[in-house]
Amino acid sequence: MKRKRLTLTQQRSLTGYLFTLPFIIGFILFFLAPFVQSVVFSLNHLRIVTGGYELIYNNWENYKHALFVDTNFLPTFTQTLLNMLLDVPAIVFFSFFAALLLNQKFKGRLLARSIFFLPVILSSGVIAGLEASDYMANMMRETANVATSFLSGPALTEFLMQMKIPRELLMYVVNVVDRIPEIIRASGIQILIFLAGLQSISPSLYEAARVEGASGWQTFWLITIPVLSPTILANVVYSIIDSFLAPTNDLVNYIRSTAFGGAGFGIGTAMGVMYFAAVAVILAIVVGIISRYVVYQD
Amino acid sequence: MAIIARERRLALKHKLGNFLFSVFRTVLILGIAYIILYPVLSKLSSSFMSRRDLIDQTVKYIPKRPTLDNYRFAMEVMNFGKTFTNSLVLSVVVATLQLVSSTVVGYGLARFRFKGRNLVMAAAIFTLIVPPQMMMVPLYLNWRFFNMYGLIPGQGFNLLNSPWPFILTALTGTGLRNGLFILVMRQFFAGMPSSLEEAAYVDGAGPLRTFVQIMLPSAVPSMVVVFLFGFVWQWNDSFLTTLYLDSNFLPVALSNITTRLAQYFGKTDPQYFSLITNAGSMLMIAPLLAMYALLQRYFVESIERTGLVG
Known part of the structure; x- marks a missing residue:
């Protein structure tokens, strides 16, 4: 028996596939397939029959219904997106500021940090809803x-x-x-990400700036901000994503009650697809604008 | 002389500025801490209030006649023993499996070059930006008539009301916010110096052994963070549990508590019920607080090593 031996590069790449295989399988089966299905469902009338379901194509009827017949969808839709656009800048500014504070040396810093991160644990939708x-x-x-x-x-x-x-x-x-x-x-994780970014800035950069006689203000704008710019981008994207995962999101609750509350799976899914499309467009625009200003160090 | 006096004045000014700034910082931090802690503390205090404390005008924050009745009622109405165990088991299982899958996949993405690696990265990000609510109908139907998309002949199995949807998605890194964990682990491994690994390879260790014995021990802080987040999000999740399982989980029990209380007492009493609801909320967040207290040093002290950097 003679086995063909792989080169080292081939071996490495094969191992890479093996390590990532669980996710590749899961992505195709449990993510991509339902994703494509929801787009298909949104174009069809869906009916549960014995042992499965059947689809009847209905020519954008679900979208028309969601947009023109349903009187609540459009206002909730625009309001939710508007709230998101208003909240995200505030969250990013606040968390940046908080991270700058928590990165300084002072007594009780550890305690302050654990309190600032506490909302990560507590921002549960159920409790917010009860509140x-x-x-x-x-x-x-x-x-x-x-x-x-x-x-x-x-x-x-x-x-x-x-x-x-x-x-x-x-x-x-x-x-x-x-x-x-x-x-x-809503800023817990963003503070965490900014703090990690701040701590990864090499102190030698600041030392060099001090030797050159830069003021604190200049150091902030010419070192801290550029070096942190990828982190800022990551945080903006995370905040947008987080806002639509929040269980207090009205639109999400509305979509859910539509899908399972009588109006039909198809209409609910059509609303979901429109929501995703809107979020994707917003993300693309935001990332497109911000990444022009992002500086990568290497 | 004049020069020394000026230097002194400058030093004094500097000191004063620093002092004022630290006062400002302390006030600010205290204020923010107050906003964060206030809801928790107010819930805690009112959860011990008795019915008479409600009427008593002199009682504002600290209950005068503390009682455990609220907790007793909350536990009974929420079916606490059962819902707590269910939530705990599911959260531990899901968080553990998510940790395993995201560590393995994150390592694969960080350390090996292969065709389509960027595509896999993009896929992980993609899972994050699609709201799960959009796919809830197909997901529901797929688990209801589970046949691996035709791979298994026949009508398929009904996997609803079983933990399988959670186990399978967690194991394959596609569970709740799992993409984020993959990215976190990838960032961490990508930041590790490669010399350690190379040394292991030279000594004849295979990739798996290198991963387990060399890389994993230093990844512990990141892994703790991933586990904690996985646990917390599963614990608080009511969307997927109601979709796939039943309502015997803490968040669902808690969100139904007002209706249940009305049935239990045969009347509504918003003021008094809110005391019991607060007791129920405390019951739900107490395990999270305990876990956070135990594990917080991992991400408070060593964030720079957790790989959370964008």
Whole structure:
């Protein structure tokens, strides 16, 4: 028996396939197939028959229904996407800022870090959902809100308006300030990612800058920001993804109740496909814009 | 003399600036910590309040007549023994399998060059950006009439109401947010110096042995992070568990608690029920808090080694 011996490169590449094989199989069977199926389902009327289901092509009827007949879908759809677009910048800014703080040396840093990451554990949809309808929580929120509502107070808003700050920007800021607690609680992982990025910056870069006489401000803009730019991109993408995985996402809940609540699998799936398409377009645009400014070190 | 005085003044200014900044930082951190901890602490305190504390105007945060009744009712209504065990077993199994699959796949992606490697990477990212809700109908039907897309003849098996959908997807790295874990492990392995591995190869170890004996021990912090996230997300998930299994899991039990309480007491009492709901929430997050307390040092101290860098 003579076995053909593989070259080292071939061996390495074969091992690579072996290691990644579980995912390749799983991706095809449990992801790609259902993904293609949902696109097919969204174009058909789906009926459960004994021992399976059958599909009847119905010429974009599901999409037409979702867009023109269903009065709730479109408003929920635009509102959800709008909320996402508003929240993501706020989350990225906040988590960047928080990571800068937590990266400094001070007493109690470990404790502060574990508190800042706590929302990763606690941001469960169930608890957030209960909170919204909870009597005690609402009562207590009234008192807690005093702490954060100073900026949204009418007097201050009026004052800032007079300072000729563009109205849209101002309304955005006021809106964000109102939602500070939600934004902080949605930032756990992003802080973690930024902190990891900050710690991976080689100290020699900062030393060199100091020798050259750069100020802290210059160091920040010319070293920290460029080196972190891939991390910023990763965090923007993660925040977008995270917002549609959140169980508090209204659109997702609406799609679900449509699919399993009588209106039909086909219509629910059509809504899901449209949602995915919208998210994909947003991601493509955002990544396209940001990656122009991203600097890769090597 | 004048020069020394100026230097001193500058040093003083510098010191003052630093001091002011650290005051500012402390206030800011305390404020943020307050916003994060407030809901947890308020839940904790009200979960011990008795019915009389609700009426008592002097009781605001600290219960005057603490009671465990809320916990007793919450446990009974949520069928705690059963739902807790179910959630615990499922989360441990899923997190473990996801950890195994994402470590192996992440290593394969980081360390071997093969045709289509970038495609596999892209696939992992792709699984992340598709909302699972979009595919929920096909997923449901595929598990209901599971025949491996025609590979198994016949009508297929009904794998709903069994843990198989979770086991199979976790094992193949396609479970809940599994793509993220693959990327995390890949980033970590890609950042390891290759000299260690080369030394192992020179000593005659195969790829598998090198992976298990050389690479895995240093990957422990990243693996802990992946396990923790996998556990937490499975624990909190009510979407897939209700889709594939039943409602005997903690998040579902908790989200139905108000309706169940109304049945149990035969009336509605939003104020009092909210105390019991808070007790139920505490029951659900207590294991997560305990786990976090045990494991947090892994990702608080050694984030730079976890491979989370984009």
